[in-house]
């Protein structure tokens with residue numbers, strides 16, 4: 591029988607540990623994560639500059655963060671969308687400051703294989719909309735091209751995209767080699783936009799080398 595004292599059992603999004611919910615749990619902002627995972631995910635926004643591009647980031651790409659992203663993107667564990675930007679949504683929104691968001695794209699093949707766009711879903715979990723102004727080519731022909739040619743031609747700007755203003759925030763989930771993020775940033779700059787980037791996680795080789 592329903593009672594006003596009955597409680598729905600909540601679980602941590604990341605590890606599925608049952609959470610201690612109490613009468614005032616609705617007052618706690620991050621009650622969808624256990625304490626351990628709140629400690630990992632709630633963190634200040636940090637910044638580095640690579641090749642004249644400012645990159646904001648939340649995490650280093652540790653094995654734990656890598657496995658979280660793998661589960662979310664490749665195992666289609668979509669509730670994990672709330673683990674990426676949502677725990678730090680206040681600092682993210684403050685930094686974005688109403689600039690339009692463009693996302694680093696995946697190839698059409700990859701998107702079809704996954705059945706969703708992880709980055710778009712993670713942003714949408716925070717109430718943020720993004721513009722898919724860039725395309726990534728990934729056909730068989732593309733694979734046959736030399737590495738150099740592939741790197742310079744892989745991304746293109748969709749000229750039909752309408753981006754209000756000239757200051758853009760470019761967002762990706764992870765920056766490992768930096769190739770995708772920096773290529774997309776430079777591409778947008780070549781169309782006259784001023785670009786600053788934000789990633790959920792960045793490889794520690796960048797943070798060690800470019801520590802500011």
Ligand SMILES: [Zn+2]
Pocket residue numbers: 602603604605606607623624625626627
């Ligand atoms: Zn947990």
